[in-house]
Amino acid sequence: MKKVRKAIIPAAGFGTRMLPATKAIPKEMITLIDKPVIQYAVEEAVSSGIETIVLITSKHKKSIEDHFDKNFELEEILKKGGKEKELEKILELANCCEIVSIRQKEQRGLGDAVYCAKNIIGDEPFAVILPDDVMLSKEPVIGQLIECYNKVEKSVVALQEVQMEDVSKYGIVSVKEKIEERLFLLDDMVEKPKENPPSTYAIIGRYVLDSNVMKNIGEITPGALGEIQLTDAIKKEAISSKVFGYLFKGERYDCGNVNGYLDAIINFALERDDLRDYLVQIIKNKFL
Template identity: 55%
Template sequence: MKVRTAVFPVAGLGTRLLPATKSMPKEMVTLIDRPLIQYAVEEVIDAGVERVVFVSARSKKALEDHFDRTPELEYQLEEAGKEDVLKDVQKLSSMCDIIYIRQKEPLGLGHAVLCAKDIVGKEPFAVILPDDIISSKEPVTGQLIKRYTQTGKSVVSLMEVPDEDTSKYGIVKLGREEDKGLFKLDGMVEKPKSNPPSNMAIIGRYILTPEVMAALETTKRGAGGEIQLTDAILDVAKSEGVYGYLFEGDRFDCGNMYGLFEAVVNFALERKDLREHAVKVIQEAAKRF
């Protein structure tokens, strides 16, 4: 069955980026010339997703405005002859169908995903955490969809992390490798305080079967007193199997200032129109410090 819907849990306050996020959603923080959320939405569209669900909260209206029409701005751009910019602005409102849902209580990632239950229905769906910006030749969402099509099971994206960082992630126990980078998962634990099953972490891209959504309905609060998506995925792993895929690409955690800075530097160096200028700026700055 085709993966038509991507769920974006975007209700968080973004405290790791304060004070920048005091009056602005963290998803609207800019990376070069686009907000973080736009990179993530473009990724799923490039992977063939047709519908995006934002599970948001109050104070997130800027997200809605960004993907809406702005006739007055479009008129000014047209009058000024800025056709390329006009096309970019108009593209935002026609990328795909976007649906907005409120998460009325901050009960965790699993609860945020569950809020989209009625829209997702009985279909497989993607879950995207837009803090994670991934630079790759093929969209990571597309990579996972291919592995879902191959296995017919839920697939989560995996990345190796330093041993000292395992307490920050959902960590998996790897089973057999069934294809290059594709592992059957024998278990997983959310943010283990000790004795992690591996150093392979779940990163913010998932393709999930309807069974995961059903499991969320009965999932009790876990780590941090929240309804954890990992717990529901683990239930499904025990009953029907779940896979992990070691994706191809470079991930940047743009939910903190270090990861955001790394992303700015790397994305600037990747772009032909910015590369020369970025190298010059970095070299000149290095001389001064």
């Protein structure tokens, strides 16, 4: 069985839910405390053993590429200023793993964005990490999925149970069989069902996929608005082979909208020893 060594991080969208902040700044570069949102996705991948990350960007996203590149002038300034901790952080960022950038020339759906990386992925299994979904967990979520993939040797998608009134916001899976406490064999998935959802398990932005899924993307027909959906390629794999869903351990925050972003700031700050007491004191002074 081939090792999961590569991850795709799609980052070509306009980020309209976060306007006006995203008018000139990529949504993935909005700062969550002291790091841009996309850095959390990269760090999650690296801590899960990923060796190569493929960033799918667009012509307005050069700052993402620059963020993970070397900056010799800044490094020299930090050296001369004796700012060793700051220097260590940016050197670690530039050397964390191999990062490749590919431009999606037209926004034709998530499936199309993933397909842009087909030549780099080749015939290997691969991870997909949607950077809007920022995870707070002791064990990296994509690492949890890789562990499942190594066990079942089939595609695995991350699941989260949602309220019935929220199912129309997500891709919802149909469970064929419960394999373990958190692991399910799937037989179908429905994108944003308006009624009669097959379950309350939603697909969240983490995937570990067999190379056949990449082949499926190249064969599926574009849907509404000419978009190619990753979900359709995974459904095809569920029919021809097997696809599993894993109810991941951890908390997910949708940083693609203001409410989720604010929620993430508070919860990530509360997890940090250097910020927790300060945040609690701010809240006490304001409301108590």
